[in-house]
Amino acid sequence: MNRLVLWNVDLTLVDVTIVTREAYADAFRQVTGRPLVKLAPAMGRADSEIIFETLAINGIVTSDEHLPKFIDALAGAFSGRRRRLDKDGRVMPGAKEALKAVSRLEGVVQSVLTGTIKSNAIHKLRAFGLDAFVDFEVGGYGEEVYPKATLLQVAQGRVKRMYGFTCDGSNTVLIGDSTRDVQTARIAGASMIAVASGRSTATELREAGANIVLEDLTNPSEVVAAVARLTTPMDRKAG
Template identity: 75%
Template structure:
């Protein structure tokens, strides 16, 4: 179904890794290859993602591997990472996995009145597209209005960038009242709180449900396996008549 600009009044932004897909094995191999291309040395240790943007992961990875970061490192590393990841695109579905319920949740949300879905990810855009295409999840995502790690902003700022892009494309204003971020880490929760969105946290990553609740998520779900529950949560958070008082 193609939504007209006038019909769009809800923005749902998805974190990618450990929320929709898990391709950590391929990601580590791509990072190791990119590290070697940029520094000429093997990567001994990769910094943990923890819901952070690519720029933070790259700088920490350089530091813990004994490389003093210079101005040229970030753009070169981002370019190398896109190349090394694309070279491994055929491994994504084989060595990775779609998170349980992800496809049904995306499909069900696409039928909720006024919704456009995109991504808010610390990863770079090219890699986010490849990850979701590998599992045929891209058909429900408008990548044009997303926020991506190569833009070198904190996730909270990327959220506001995505809201601005959605406004420009669809003509509606997106605020905390009609934007929902779905992610799996306390950093995702912080991005929603500071960026201006309601937060649905899913305990499919490395954080427990209690940790996500303590971080301040509006709603915490164990996973995405109950698609109707996901839809109901988005509807509740974007409908003033049903929104909980916090």
């Protein structure tokens, strides 16, 4: 049985908020020549969306050149701080054990579906030894200017090309912490395991339509059972 499991990164697997904010401030200054006054909230959104809103709320009239310049600056600013990630950030409880346990499922491919740009997503997971369990080449990232649900379908297409199996709603699971992640899965027709480790409560995640809601990732057997349940053809009941 072939399965695709896509993980959100921030507040699902890691929390590196302090370093991310500093990198954004650095990149903003590089691109605009001005200090950053206000950073747009993340709330499960892509870096491309956050960048445009941050420029707007700080009074910058955007052009076609702003996004690629900001992405390049953000990648450089974050990379320069990568050695601080394990000091000023943290791996979310149970994340490494959950990734490792899911990786043992028959036919599973694990990657990420994240608002973070690809280079920064790799730094975030590598800092905590999580990179060994995911294939970054088939993921979806914040520099790709697509709605997140479309990005999930893009990731499915990449798996088809690289691994040779078709991904659809019967064998694709998204694991994330926000109601926006839930909406992404529902629009794309994938199953959703929501983890109440971010800013959305368990109740909000259930009401948004998550198939299964976990309080955290500290029970790897529970995570594996949830993935197996949602990718087994005869058993796809909501939890």
